[in-house]
Amino acid sequence: MSFQPNSPEARDVAYHLHSYTNARSHQQDGPLIIERGDGAYVIDNSGNRYLEGMAGLWSAGVGFSEPRLAAAAARQMEKLPFYHTFGGRSHGPVVDLAEKLIRIAPVPMSKVFFTNSGSEANDTVLKLLWYRANAMGQPQRKKIISRLRGYHGVTIASASMTGLASNHDSFDLPIANVLHTGCPHHYREAREGESEAAFATRLAAELEQMILAEGPETVMAFIAEPVMGAGGIVVPPETYWDKIQQVLRRYDILLVADEVICGFGRTGRMFGSQTFDMQPDVMVMSKQITSSYFPLSAFMINDRVFEPLADESNRIGVLGHGFTGSGHPTGAAVALENIAIIQERDLVANAAETGGYLHARMGGFADHPLVGELRGVGLLAAIELVLDKPARTAADKPGQLGKYAADRLFAHGVISRPMVDALAFCPPMIVNRSDIDGLIDAIGRSLDETAAAFGIAV
Template sequence: MSINPNSVEARDVAYHMHSYTNARAHQENGPVVIDRGEGAYVYDTSGKKYFEAMSGLWSAGLGFGEERLVQAATAQMAKLPYYHNFNSKSHGPAVDLAEKLISIAPVPMSKVFYTNSGSEANDTVMKLLWYRSNALSQPERKKIISRQRGYHGVTIASASLTGLPNNHRSFDLPIANVLHTGSPHHYRDAQDGETEEEFASRRAEELEQMILDEGPDTIAAFIGEPVMGAGGVIVPPATYWEKIQAVLRKYDILLIADEVICGFGRTGQMFGSQTFGIEPDILVMSKQITSTYFPLSAFMMNERVFDPIADESNSIGVLGHGFTGAAHPVGAAIALENLKIIEERDLVTQANERGQYMQQKLRGLSDHPLVGEVRGVGMIAAVELVADKAAKTGGETPGALGAQANRMLEAKGVISRNMMDAMAFCPPLISSETDIDFMVSTLAKTLDEMHGSL
């Protein structure tokens, strides 16, 4: 690396192992070190400005530098910097946030359980469902059905629920009792001439056949993101969730909505479940719950889920599960202020309106020779790149087009993320139309340059 050996970049390479990174390539190329943030933009240590078109990791809904969140954290840190919720202990911010979340839930919910990340939340959900099945004297009902290309985290259990090969390879995953049914991606997975409704019916039929093959009494739950995020921003086809839920109700199988990305306005409503008519028994939240100014996650459960768990904890004498930092008072205080800002500024409505603007602008690229599909809803979208539009194929190496576009966009001041050859866009909810215009025009220039060099 041709960088100052005493610089932060060099020290990063020397001492820091990164998530979702090729470790050897990182040693060769070094990091981009982000130094500060302002609104929808971040700046690296050289002073270069970037539009953060991914909200960090789908998560900084209020952007970077929201002073009210800093003040909320500071005030709570001064009053009660830490406490837990073990052994019937509690504190005001955790109680207030639980009450607030239940009040805005898309369907009636009973209780909130706090964790520290989306991965921990989904891991805990899986563990509690096993606990619940035992409480109901249904020890065989332990299997969870997820979907190919779904993303639910990286702990051993949640990574097993995730349906992406690179989250399983060399990790000896998935574990037992995790099944994967087909992705809801019509563009990639539909048969020739199959309409969205026909495709949705086929996916529902495949789910039902999987349930019958495994035995309905062995299936505890089905988990899905309203819109798939890391799997490529996959928007479900028309009638998909309606048909999936009909199958689950038929066999008395619980539904888990993973709203880690979709929650708190991202799809143009407070929850993605509202956007797609989903009625979950468990709803998982993280990321935009604090705009990721503090690690916090939680899930809500209805009475049907809670009651057997509560009974079993009474029978055993304790619910033997929890995390030291869960229900953290600073995180809860930030989340409460974050939700207050979202409501005061009507950012959900703004996300719907600005999201329509963003979707329209991105769809204006649909005729570009390198664009196979533009998809999205609200303030989340993807542009899938292809070398051959008719065949829907990319370059010789899968993901090469996306990686090239990602590098070129970053060089031009837009941070995106390629998921193989799909470019993701998930800008902060506070982004302006001018910000969106810059993002889309930069993408258009990048695609033109890439096409000219092919």
């Protein structure tokens, strides 16, 4: 592909190393340059308009053109553009945001720690839990259990907790003391004839077996997303979380809920932990906390976690951890305004109601020859694509089918994300039924075109 000299595409290829991109093929293909946003839609530099079916990166809950967030950032920039939270310093927006988060938490929480991304937040959680183990005189209790296909970030520690091979290959990951148990995807992981309830029972038993094999005295925490996001929008079986939490309570193991995608309304409740009746000790938040208008993340901890941390910092004299941008005043101001918009406009209810409409409309594709499974909750949805329904198999090359279908969706004005051979959808929480109707129309055409390309009769 040739690029116009000095065009944004040419300069991008010349100077920019991209995230989650084949760096070599990018030199030939170049980027899509997005110039502006319009509600749930984005417009590229050629004037093409797309429904942003992934809310950017699961994150622009209020869409891409909310003036109240821009105004909140501008006001704070003019008043106090930056300050830190080291050494007992603070400022109004971070005080207000910490109080707000504790008040809306679905279970009793004690303190909030602020970071800049979900990866940093999960990395810090692991580090502080190691600190806590030492504070409690349990230096051997340093292991954390995550899940295959779970996603928790890309720093060295958070990528280790992530259960995806692409985040480990050639990075010398995962690090020690990070373990992975089974993925709760019934369609792909259940044994033949195994019911969802039996599948959930088996996964809980396998977790317990892992804990016993490692030694319960060495396992400090279990980290998981209420609904798996980057692993393919995996909604766990109905009894899964109840059974998993019974195992954790039996061995006094902390539960860390990664709410980076699920938090702030995505599942049709304010937090995914509410949707699945989870009782976490730690809750990690990012993305929709500011609708990603400003980099900000946070995690809440209960007293069970906080008190040993406080004791140890008192013994040493300092809690020797923090980031320059932790609790950034502009980010905190944007987050407060963003949460206010979510509550005032009842976007959580919209995620439930419009999400229900999305799933009902998607149900019309159940008999399509390419559709193996339809799954999701709230405004999270996925279509598992197959070429052979009984065998549940796609093309010989994993991801080939999903990429082709996503490219056809893009041609019809929808930005989606293929997760191997599943099409993922996570539109902004401001979408309405008309937006969903347009999405369904594009999906239908894309599925038919993909079937024709792979020689499947519709």
